[in-house]
Amino acid sequence: MQTRRTFISQSLGVAVLGGSLPLALVRAAVAQPLPSLGSxxxxxxxLVVVQMAGGNDGLNTIVPYSDDAYHRVRPVIRIDETNVLKxxxxxxxxxxxxxxxxxxxxxxxxxxxxxxxxxxxRSHFEATQIWETASPDRPMTNGWLGRxxxxxxxxxxxxxxxxxxxxxxxxFTAIALGDQVxxxxxxxxxxxxxxxxxxxxVYAGGGDAASxxxxxxxxxxxxxxxxxxxxxxxxxxxxxxxxGDILRQRTTGYKPRVAYPKDxxxxxxxxxxxxxxxxxxxxxxxxxxxxxxTHSDQVGQQNRLLGYLASGLSAFYKDLAAHxxxxxxxxxxxxxxxxxxxxxxxxxxxxxxxxxxxxxxxRVKGGVYADHPSxxxxxxxxxxxxxxxxxxxxxxxxxxxxxxxxxxIAGSFETLPFV
Amino acid sequence: xxxxxxxxxxxxxRPPGSLDPDAFExxxxxxxxxxxxxxxxxxxFGGSQAEVARLASLGVDGAVDALLHPVExxxxxxxxxxxxxxxxxxxxxxxxxxQMWWLNWMLQTRRPLVEKMALFWHGHFATSLNSAKVTAPxxxxxxxxxxxxxxxxxxxxxxxxxxxxxxxxWLDNRKNVAAHPNENYARELMELFTLGLGNYSEDDxxxxxxxxxxxxxxxxxxxxxxxxHDQGQKTFLGHTGNFGPDDIVDIVVTQxxxxxxxxxxxxxxxxxxxxxPELVEQLASVYATSGFEIGxxxxxxxxxNVFFSPRAYRALTKSPIEFVIGLQRYMQxxxxxxxxxxxxxxxxxIPLAPKTVKGWDGGPTWINTTTMLARMNYVNEVxxxxxxxxxxxxxxxxxxxxxxxxxxxxxxxxxxxxxVAAAGGTIAERVLDEVVAGVVQGDLTSELRTTLLAYxxxxxxxxxxxxxxxxxxxxxxxxxxxxxxxxxxxxN
Numbered sequence: 001m002q003t004r005r006t007f008i009s010q011s012l013g014v015a016v017l018g019g020s021l022p023l024a025l026v027r028a029a030v031a032q033p034l035p036s037l038g039s040x041x042x043x044x045x046x047l048v049v050v051q052m053a054g055g056n057d058g059l060n061t062i063v064p065y066s067d068d069a070y071h072r073v074r075p076v077i078r079i080d081e082t083n084v085l086k087x088x089x090x091x092x093x094x095x096x097x098x099x100x101x102x103x104x105x106x107x108x109x110x111x112x113x114x115x116x117x118x119x120x121x122r123s124h125f126e127a128t129q130i131w132e133t134a135s136p137d138r139p140m141t142n143g144w145l146g147r148x149x150x151x152x153x154x155x156x157x158x159x160x161x162x163x164x165x166x167x168x169x170x171x172f173t174a175i176a177l178g179d180q181v182x183x184x185x186x187x188x189x190x191x192x193x194x195x196x197x198x199x200x201x202v203y204a205g206g207g208d209a210a211s212x213x214x215x216x217x218x219x220x221x222x223x224x225x226x227x228x229x230x231x232x233x234x235x236x237x238x239x240x241x242x243x244g245d246i247l248r249q250r251t252t253g254y255k256p257r258v259a260y261p262k263d264x265x266x267x268x269x270x271x272x273x274x275x276x277x278x279x280x281x282x283x284x285x286x287x288x289x290x291x292x293x294t295h296s297d298q299v300g301q302q303n304r305l306l307g308y309l310a311s312g313l314s315a316f317y318k319d320l321a322a323h324x325x326x327x328x329x330x331x332x333x334x335x336x337x338x339x340x341x342x343x344x345x346x347x348x349x350x351x352x353x354x355x356x357x358x359x360x361x362x363r364v365k366g367g368v369y370a371d372h373p374s375x376x377x378x379x380x381x382x383x384x385x386x387x388x389x390x391x392x393x394x395x396x397x398x399x400x401x402x403x404x405x406x407x408x409i410a411g412s413f414e415t416l417p418f419v
Numbered sequence: 420x421x422x423x424x425x426x427x428x429x430x431x432x433r434p435p436g437s438l439d440p441d442a443f444e445x446x447x448x449x450x451x452x453x454x455x456x457x458x459x460x461x462x463x464f465g466g467s468q469a470e471v472a473r474l475a476s477l478g479v480d481g482a483v484d485a486l487l488h489p490v491e492x493x494x495x496x497x498x499x500x501x502x503x504x505x506x507x508x509x510x511x512x513x514x515x516x517x518q519m520w521w522l523n524w525m526l527q528t529r530r531p532l533v534e535k536m537a538l539f540w541h542g543h544f545a546t547s548l549n550s551a552k553v554t555a556p557x558x559x560x561x562x563x564x565x566x567x568x569x570x571x572x573x574x575x576x577x578x579x580x581x582x583x584x585x586x587x588x589w590l591d592n593r594k595n596v597a598a599h600p601n602e603n604y605a606r607e608l609m610e611l612f613t614l615g616l617g618n619y620s621e622d623d624x625x626x627x628x629x630x631x632x633x634x635x636x637x638x639x640x641x642x643x644x645x646x647x648h649d650q651g652q653k654t655f656l657g658h659t660g661n662f663g664p665d666d667i668v669d670i671v672v673t674q675x676x677x678x679x680x681x682x683x684x685x686x687x688x689x690x691x692x693x694x695x696p697e698l699v700e701q702l703a704s705v706y707a708t709s710g711f712e713i714g715x716x717x718x719x720x721x722x723x724n725v726f727f728s729p730r731a732y733r734a735l736t737k738s739p740i741e742f743v744i745g746l747q748r749y750m751q752x753x754x755x756x757x758x759x760x761x762x763x764x765x766x767x768x769i770p771l772a773p774k775t776v777k778g779w780d781g782g783p784t785w786i787n788t789t790t791m792l793a794r795m796n797y798v799n800e801v802x803x804x805x806x807x808x809x810x811x812x813x814x815x816x817x818x819x820x821x822x823x824x825x826x827x828x829x830x831x832x833x834x835x836x837x838x839v840a841a842a843g844g845t846i847a848e849r850v851l852d853e854v855v856a857g858v859v860q861g862d863l864t865s866e867l868r869t870t871l872l873a874y875x876x877x878x879x880x881x882x883x884x885x886x887x888x889x890x891x892x893x894x895x896x897x898x899x900x901x902x903x904x905x906x907x908x909x910x911n
Contacts, residue, residue: 125549129775139775170788179765181789183774194789204796206803210882211897214874215795215904218867227733228692232786233906240792 041402046276046283048269048331049145049184050358052309053290055124057302058338058355058383061097062111062372066090069375073342077298077349087111091372096306099314100360107366108317109358110418112392114373116354116385120337124293124351127336132184134390134409144393145284146187147408148401149174152283153189170239170246174284175275177268182286191236193243197271198251202244216241251278257322260315265289265308269316277323283401292335296346309333313360321362330361330400330419334389340381354385357392365418388413395419438695442725443702450479453860454727460911461689461735462486462721463531465745467833468841468857483722486532487570487714494527496520514548515760517555518770521562522755525744536569536717537562538740539688541771542778544580544612546589549772556639557585558771570714573681573706577612578668582634582641590776593636595628597649602628605667607776613671615680619656626653627671630662672711678703682716689720691734692782698725733862733910736785739766741911742794746801746903749857751832762800765793786909798903802896835895847875847886850895858902871901 064070065081066089084092085101093101103109117136121127130136134144142150153173174185176194185192195201205212219234219241254274260266268287275282289309294301313331320326338355354373373383391413394405399419406412448454455475459466463486466474474482525534541562548558561583568576580586581604587593592604605627609619633648634641643664653662656670671677682702686694706716720726737745743759743766763769767790773779842849851872855861863871873879875886875894884890902908 123552125547139777141775141777141780176789180767181787191787192789193787201792203792204799206799206896206900208803208893208897208900210874210877210879211900213881214870214897214901217870218901218904219906220866227910229734229736229783229786229910230906232783233736233791233909236786236788236791237795237904237906237909240788240795243788243792 041400042328043402044328045400045402046285046329047145047396047400048272048285048287048329050309050313050331050333051182051286051288051290052292052305052333052335053128053288054293054335055127055337055339055351056292056335056355057294057298057349057352058113059341059349059375060298060302061094061306062087062113062356063092063094064090064372064375065092067372067375073375075343076347077343087368091368094303094306096303097310099307099310100358103314103317103360104366108362108364109360109366110364110369111356111358111367112369112387112416112418113356114354114370114383114386115357115389115392116338116383117388117390118385120353120382120385122337122351122353124336129183131334131336131389132182134393142186142188143182143184144408145174145184145286146190146192148397148403149185149187149190149192149284151403151407153187169235170243172247172275172280172282174286175282176286177271178286178288182288185284185286191239193239195247195271197267198244198248201247203241247280250280251275254278254323256319258315258318260319261308261311263308263312266312266315269312270319273316273319273323273325276320276325276329294339294348295344295350296348298343298348317360317362326362330359330364330396332360332392332396333358338383341375341378341383342381353379353382355383357389359392359396359418363419367418369416369418387416391416438697439724439728442698442728443719443723445722446479446724446727448724448727450482451475452856453862454479455482456860457727457732458482458486458721459531460737460741460745461535461726462717463535464525464741464748466531466748467751468749470748471860479722479727483718486530486721487718489530489533491529493530493533496524496527513555514771515757517548517559518760519755519757520559521770522740522744522759524566525740526747526752526755532717533566533569536713537565539685540565540569540576542773542781543684544586545773545776545778546585547772549769553585553588557588561585562771570717571712573711573713574668574672576713577608577672578665580612581608581631581664581668584636584639584641587634587636587641592631592634595632595634596647597629597632598647600625600628600632600649604628605631608667609671611777613677613680614674615676618674618676618680622654623656626655626662627667629653630655630667631664634664678707682706685716685720687781689717690726690731733907735911736782737909737911738779738781738785739763739768739790739794740770742766742909743797746798749833750801753832762793762797766790766797791909794909795904799900802900802903833899835892838895838899839891845887845891847872850886850891851875851898854895854898854902855905858899859905859907862907863905867905871898874898874901 059070059074060077060079063079063084065079065084065086071078079094083095085095085098086092100109117130119136121130121136129139132143133140170193171191172193173190174192176182176185176192178194179196181192181194193201203212203215205215219237251274254277256270256273260270265287272285272287275285289305292302292305317326320329334357335355337352339349339352341352344350370386373386377384390409390411393409394413395415395418397403397405397408398415452471452475456465456471459471459474474485477485528534546553546558546561548555564579564583568579586604590604590607591601595601595604602624606624608627609623610616629649629651630653633644635644635647648663650661652659655662655667656674658670660666679699683694683699686698686702702716702719705719709715725731740763743763747755760769767785768779838853839845839850842853851868855863855868855871874882875898877884877886886894
């Protein structure tokens with residue numbers, strides 16, 4: 001078995017698994033991503049999706065400070081006009097977002113206001129599924145980014161194709177930074193790894209190095225004509241077993257050029273920058289920050305999280321720029337819903353509907369897209385949406401990832417000019 | 420012990436469409452440890468070596484009867500969890516109490532087929548705590564329905580599901596009233612529960628929804644209110660009348676397509692993922708003739724030739740619950756540790772929270788880099804947990820003190836000294852045979868056996884210690900980790 005495997009040389013300086021790591025087959029979904037539109041989209045473009053989990057209160061994120069109604073409905077938790085970072089005569093940023101102001105002034109931040117969809121769902125789980133599958137009307141298993149990945153990749157091997165001793169194949173086309181693969185990245189063809197961190201995305205041998213070394217050859221026995229799932233299990237186990245070592249080896253040369261803040265969200269972004277700077281063929285990275293579910297005493301919690309968001313993204317883009325990668329990265333936020341217009345009795349807000357999202361990047365056409373939703377013309381006390389979230393997705397798909405949105409999202413949605 | 424190798428899993432797989440003529444006749448072939456373990460994995464969650472041996476000693480008829488018609492009393496977890504746990508003000512905690520309650524039934528029950536059927540119906544009716552609309556007490560009530568009626572009559576079960584509080588909330592039928600029909604339950608009743616897409620029209624959905632109006636839920640009590648029920652004529656699947664909820668159930672189960680729809684799903688769950696149409700037909704005939712008796716139908720499956728055929732052997736992927744509970748039963752955990760929930764989430768299956776209204780897709784979708792790494796690392800954590808050193812669980816958003824009833828993690832009862840004693844001493848080959856017999860019933864290639872033996876014997880310079888009294892603790896644990904990680908152990 002050993003003879004059929006290819007080994008990288010020790011000179012790479014990777015001390016793993018007793019010193020021998022089978023040559024990694026880092027399987028990009030396609031060697032050359034082919035934009036479907038013959039557009040000028042750069043095939044190296046990377047999309048970073050930032051989930052603001054829990055339902056972020058839009059009214060205290062992009063503050064309509066000049067609107068009397070705002071001050072009426074938020075008597076305790078409103079952001080005082082003097083503290084608002086004014087964008088124009090009517091709206092401004094929550095002061096916790098100050099680190100993003102520099103990016104905004106440079107025209108690298110697009111704010112899309114009033115994003116939602118018809119018949120909004122106020123359940124965290126169901127609304128998250130709706131956003132991640134881009135399917136408000138019918139539950140779907142695979143995510144919108146998963147379907148994008150399916151479009152640019154070959155069908156995943158399910159049986160009978162992998163011979164003994166094949167190199168571990170791990171696919172870094174898309175990476176979820178965290179414990180679990182989010183629905184957005186569930187796909188038919190592409191096995192998206194969830195990477196909690198470089199040190200946790202690894203086979204834990206329980207301190208028994210000899211046992212760990214032996215485990216590496218457990219998955220080399222596949223032969224055609226066995227149980228229909230055996231070779232799939234072996235191939236996937238091999239990717240899982242070696243994947244962490246491959247990832248560390250491939251990213252080891254990268255050093256951040258800025259000091260990131262020390263919170264968990266910034267840790268994710270630092271790793272994202274490292275992955276982007278390490279030429280793994282990665283096109284999608286999913287990161288998450290939460291919880292924005294501020295039913296009580298909202299202000300402290302939301303401001304702290306918005307602070308993490310802004311300072312993290314600011315450091316991320318400085319790091320990307322210092323490595324010459326800023327031009328090929330676009331970050332987009334989303335949250336499953338905004339919150340109620342009227343504050344509740346606990347100085348918090350309950351589940352609502354439309355909210356703003358941010359698109360950040362040096363090739364973004366900065367500015368504010370769409371009017372702030374009216375605080376007078378409400379639907380059962382909730383904001384009426386102005387932009388369907390699938391319009392934002394369609395824009396990103398067409399103008400950033402070079403894919404016809406109709407390949408990925410059912411229905412037809414206007415794109416926005418923010419890319 | 421001598422391994423029984425009367426069927427070889429390595430050569431068994433055949434393409435679909437090649438059903439043997441006697442596939443559905445009663446199996447009368449050899450029934451040894453491997454067949455008994457296969458039966459216990461499919462009609463249960465696997466077990467310790469002693470449990471498997473006991474089942475094997477009963478012969479195939481005795482073993483199937485013991486699973487279908489258990490006579491000995493079950494363990495008593497009935498009062499568990501008590502209402503204070505389920506009604507805890509912390510939503511997360513009461514959901515976890517319900518999840519832990521059911522996992523403990525799966526681990527501790529002496530009636531594994533009852534819990535396995537409950538898991539099947541949970542995936543079929545796929546109600547989730549995740550919506551935040553369905554409460555923990557409601558979902559416990561629904562699972563208890565599956566546990567008590569899951570091997571009974573499907574028509575009765577479907578009627579009970581139609582009036583089940585969790586289902587009334589989950590698919591909105593509590594809001595379905597004559598003035599404002601809500602079609603959610605009516606549609607899924609046909610699409611997901613009984614007939615499948617393409618076997619009914621949109622008009623059937625509308626008319627069924629009208630017939631299902633008037634079942635209300637208030638203060639936790641289900642009541643049929645004639646004033647909210649549509650009293651008009653409905654035309655449903657070719658029948659016309661002033662139908663109510665029970666009529667809809669009766670009409671839908673007597674559709675000719677229904678037996679095939681349900682029996683295909685049972686075969687995919689119990690036998691293999693691509694059952695031949697003729698096999699589906701044969702089972703559908705058993706089911707329809709019996710008057711929708713689930714127990715008789717499942718019984719026909721698990722005593723058939725095709726169930727014990729090489730094609731069915733290890734032909735399914737283990738779901739995370741099957742993998743984890745199977746491991747815990749094999750290692751004789753006294754109860755389910757709390758951190759099991761965290762690991763199951765990483766492996767992609769959260770009990771009482773199916774991914775969509777369609778349940779879990781299963782099969783190859785359980786297998787990806789992230790979930791396989793979680794399985795490997797779970798194995799290592801469990802195997803290396805030492806007696807007396809159980810650590811506090813590191814669960815996000817939860818502390819162990821809130822749930823004193825659930826230990827965070829536990830050492831198993833299957834400790835190295837017990838394995839060595841069962842093997843008859845610190846003899847590498849015997850310990851190896853003991854472990855691979857218990858974990859995969861010896862289903863591994865000779866190359867893999869050589870690999871495992873080399874690990875125990877310490878033949879390499881970086882593993883120089885031989886297996887013996889000084890090293891058996893560490894090496895038996897390492898061997899367990901390797902055996903539980905074997906590809907065959909991910910196959911059901």
